[in-house]
Structures are given as C-alpha cells and as structure tokens.
Amino acid sequence: xxxxxxxxxxxxxxxxxxxxxxxxxxxxxxxxxxxxxxxxxxxxxxxxxxxxxxxxxxxxxxxxxxxxxxxxxxxxxxxxxxxxxxxxxxxxxxxxxxxxxxxxxxxxxxxxxxxxxxxxxxxxxxxxxxxxxxxxxxxxxxxxxxxxxxxxxxxxxxxxxxxxxxxxxxxxxxxxx
Numbered sequence: 699x700x701x702x703x704x705x706x707x708x709x710x711x712x713x714x715x716x717x718x719x720x721x722x723x724x725x726x727x728x729x730x731x732x733x734x735x736x737x738x739x740x741x742x743x744x745x746x747x748x749x750x751x752x753x754x755x756x757x758x759x760x761x762x763x764x765x766x767x768x769x770x771x772x773x774x775x776x777x778x779x780x781x782x783x784x785x786x787x788x789x790x791x792x793x794x795x796x797x798x799x800x801x802x803x804x805x806x807x808x809x810x811x812x813x814x815x816x817x818x819x820x821x822x823x824x825x826x827x828x829x830x831x832x833x834x835x836x837x838x839x840x841x842x843x844x845x846x847x848x849x850x851x852x853x854x855x856x857x858x859x860x861x862x863x864x865x866x867x868x869x870x871x872x873x874x875x
Contacts, residue, residue, distance in 0.1 A: 706757060713761035716749060716783050717768055722812040724782040724795065724822055725774035728752065730804045736780070739798045739805075743782060746790035751781040770816035774808040792826030 717723070728736065740750045751758075755775035762768040771781075784791040799805050810817040810825075817825070 709753060709757050710761045713751065713753065713758060714765075716751065717761065717765070720783040720785055722784040722788050722810060722825070723768065723771055724784065724792070724810040725771060725808040726780050726782060726795070727778055727806045727808055728780040728804070729778040731802065735802055735804070739795070739802075742794040742798050743791055746787040746794055747785040748787075748791035748794070749783045751783060753781070755779055767814045768811055770814065771809075771811045773816060774811075779808065780805075789826055789828050792822060796823070796826060 731739070736750065736752060743750050755777075758775050758779070758781060759772050762771055782791065782795060795807075807819040807822050809819060810822040812825075
C-alpha cells in the first residue's frame with residue numbers, strides 16, 4: 699500500500715524536526731540487516747540520545763532540500779540508506795554504532811554531515827575516537843586542580859621564604875653593626 703501525500707509530508711516534517719535537534723548525521727548502508735538487528739541498533743543508539751531513521755532517500759532529500767547544514771548529505775542518499783541522527787553525545791553514538799557493526803558485520807558507513815560539511819567514513823570514525831564531553835571536563839578539572847594545588851603550595855611558601863629573607867637581612871645588618 700502506497701503512502702499518501704499527507705503521510706509523506708508528516709514524515710518529511712518529522713525528519714526536519716529531528717535534523718534541527720541534531721549536531722551530526724551519519725549515513726550507513728544497512729543492506730542485509732534484519733528488523734531485529736535494526737531494533738538492536740536503535741536501542742544501542744538511544745542510550746546516547748541518537749536515533750536511527752530508515753526512510754526513503756527521496757523523503758530525506760526533500761527534508762534536507764534548501765538546508766545548507768544538511769544539504770551535503772544528499773550525496774549519500776542512495777540504495778538502502780539508514781540515517782543516524784546524533785544529538786549531544788556524538789562520540790558515544792558513533793562508538794555505539796561501531797560496537798553494533800563489529801557484532802553484525804553487515805553495515806558500512808557511507809559518510810556523515812556536520813556543520814554543513816560532508817565527512818568521509820574515516821572522518822566519522824576519527825570523531826568517534828575523540829573523548830566524550832564528560833572525559834574532557836574531567837581532564838580539564840584535573841588540570842585546574844593540579845594548577846590550583848601548585849599555586850596554593852606556592853602561596854603558602856611565600857610567607858616563610860619572605861620571613862627567611864627578612865631574617866637574613868636582619869642577621870646581615872646585625873653582623874655589620
């Protein structure tokens with residue numbers, strides 16, 4: 699049974715809404731995946747706030763038409779494409795996909811789009827290798843903590859070294875007298 703025009707417009711509107719909330723899109727070739735495997739991938743992605751959309755390429759092309767941020771994705775809209783729409787935890791979502799891919803060995807990354815730029819499979823994987831926001835914040839907090847500890851130790855040392863210097867001056871003046 700074919701989809702009605704109204705139904706297609708709803709799908710396009712939903713795609714536009716989900717794209718507006720996404721920071722990055724990854725297009726995969728999902729040929730050969732079973733419904734259960736796609737459900738499994740969706741569940742893995744959900745943990746990182748990402749969604750997997752399986753929709754007709756023509757509907758995705760309509761959704762991205764005229765949107766400079768997502769337009770480069772049109773080059774990946776062919777054959778059996780699924781669209782991974784990544785929101786906040788980009789690295790976590792890519793890692794979740796890669797874990798799924800290692801187990802299923804059936805999908806291939808065609809490419810991705812981020813900030814109006816088409817990304818190759820290698821670039822998508824490189825983004826997946828970056829530390830998460832939480833890891834970066836932990837590293838920054840650790841670095842700040844180390845600096846403040848050094849500053850605190852340095853400040854604590856100032857009065858005693860100043861006292862030693864004053865004492866040395868006083869001793870020197872006493873010896874001279």
